[in-house]
Amino acid sequence: MATSAILALEDGTVFKGVSIGADGSSTAEVVFNTSMTGYQEILTDPSYARQMVTLTYPHIGNTGVNSEDEESNKIWCDGLIIRDLPLVASSWRSQESLDTYLKRKGVVGIADIDTRKLTRILREKGALAGCIMAGENLDEATAIAAAKAFPGLKGMDLAKEVTVEKAYEWTESTWDLVKGHTTPETFEFHVVAYDYGVKRNILRMLVERGCRLTVVPATTPASDVLAMNPDGIFLSNGPGDPEPCDYAIQAIKEILDTQIPVFGICLGHQLLALASGAKTKKMKFGHHGANHPVQAIEKGTVMITSQNHGFAVDEDTLPATLVMTHKSLFDGSLQGIARTDKSAFSFQGHPEASPGPHDVAPLFDQFIENIKASKASNKA
Numbered sequence: 001m002a003t004s005a006i007l008a009l010e011d012g013t014v015f016k017g018v019s020i021g022a023d024g025s026s027t028a029e030v031v032f033n034t035s036m037t038g039y040q041e042i043l044t045d046p047s048y049a050r051q052m053v054t055l056t057y058p059h060i061g062n063t064g065v066n067s068e069d070e071e072s073n074k075i076w077c078d079g080l081i082i083r084d085l086p087l088v089a090s091s092w093r094s095q096e097s098l099d100t101y102l103k104r105k106g107v108v109g110i111a112d113i114d115t116r117k118l119t120r121i122l123r124e125k126g127a128l129a130g131c132i133m134a135g136e137n138l139d140e141a142t143a144i145a146a147a148k149a150f151p152g153l154k155g156m157d158l159a160k161e162v163t164v165e166k167a168y169e170w171t172e173s174t175w176d177l178v179k180g181h182t183t184p185e186t187f188e189f190h191v192v193a194y195d196y197g198v199k200r201n202i203l204r205m206l207v208e209r210g211c212r213l214t215v216v217p218a219t220t221p222a223s224d225v226l227a228m229n230p231d232g233i234f235l236s237n238g239p240g241d242p243e244p245c246d247y248a249i250q251a252i253k254e255i256l257d258t259q260i261p262v263f264g265i266c267l268g269h270q271l272l273a274l275a276s277g278a279k280t281k282k283m284k285f286g287h288h289g290a291n292h293p294v295q296a297i298e299k300g301t302v303m304i305t306s307q308n309h310g311f312a313v314d315e316d317t318l319p320a321t322l323v324m325t326h327k328s329l330f331d332g333s334l335q336g337i338a339r340t341d342k343s344a345f346s347f348q349g350h351p352e353a354s355p356g357p358h359d360v361a362p363l364f365d366q367f368i369e370n371i372k373a374s375k376a377s378n379k380a
């Protein structure tokens with residue numbers, strides 16, 4: 001017989017379902033994601049630390065999981081909430097079923113609940129804290145109390161928690177995976193990537209464009225990074241509130257005193273904005289999905305993008321040195337910025353997708369162009 005599970009929200013709503021993961025309980029912020037594919041990439045995206053995700057697509061688990069689709073080395077998301085787990089997982093790439101994977105990784109999950117109702121609640125009230133309990137002795141009152149006690153992501157510095165301990169050269173076995181580059185020696189540029197919770201596909205896309213990558217911990221001082229003499233500096237995505245990451249904001253300020261090209265994604269974008277004097281704010285329920293239209297303001301073109309953020313840069317606080325380059329066509333919120341006085345720009349959504357459409361991938365090319373231009377002007 002299936003094991004029971006409950007999901008309690010801080011507003012007192014309780015959903016009863018079946019457990020599809022480990023026994024136990026977990027409390028985090030509940031967000032909805034509208035992607036139709038990519039559940040494994042979502043689960044392993046470090047930006048989901050201290051969040052649990054409900055997927056609006058009803059059938060999750062159809063293609064199982066495999067060792068290649070992980071965006072990091074663990075499941076960071078604190079729980080999975082779905083409508084229906086298929087009885088059979090089927091794909092030539094499948095190595096394990098989703099429920100076995102969740103159990104093996106010790107992550108709780110709940111299925112057979114009305115995820116449309118849950119999403120409507122989150123859309124109306126904004127992201128809420130929730131508690132999943134799975135196994136025996138489920139106690140609704142304790143679960144509601146746990147959800148109510150969750151402090152919320154505002155003010156939470158999580159980049160420090162999910163980052164790596166030591167700097168390293170990123171290889172995966174990328175050198176032979178990526179076409180045209182078989183050894184690190186063939187790489188034209190050296191990029192230092194700050195790991196605030198980086199996704200593997202970002203690193204792959206930089207490598208594909210000829211970058212040798214040194215990945216450094218979130219708290220690495222600017223002086224250490226500058227001593228590596230990089231051609232470009234990348235600021236990664238990551239979980240939590242950008243505002244308390246004072247160590248990162250300070251380092252980015254110092255980096256911006258140089259002429260080294262900088263590119264930021266998501267948390268990295270928010271940190272670039274904070275280091276430039278803008279402010280960030282918590283959104284009502286954020287953007288989580290792979291179908292978000294974003295406009296490139298200057299060209300007027302529209303791209304369909306992958307998104308996963310709950311904070312945003314406040315357009316009204318941009319200093320004179322920042323221009324807004326992109327905006328969301330869902331809610332008009334700011335999606336991209338560029339420094340007017342430096343070679344530094346950033347994007348709120350996820351140009352690396354994984355999962356999602358590849359419309360914004362050319363931003364990586366722009367970073368490479370900026371690096372080439374900076375190298376050319378250094379030589380001149």
Ligand SMILES: NC(=O)CC[C@H](N)C(=O)O
Nearest residue numbers: 237238266267309310311
């Ligand atoms: N994907 C990310 O980098 C998310 C950034 C930040 N944690 C937010 O929620 O807005």
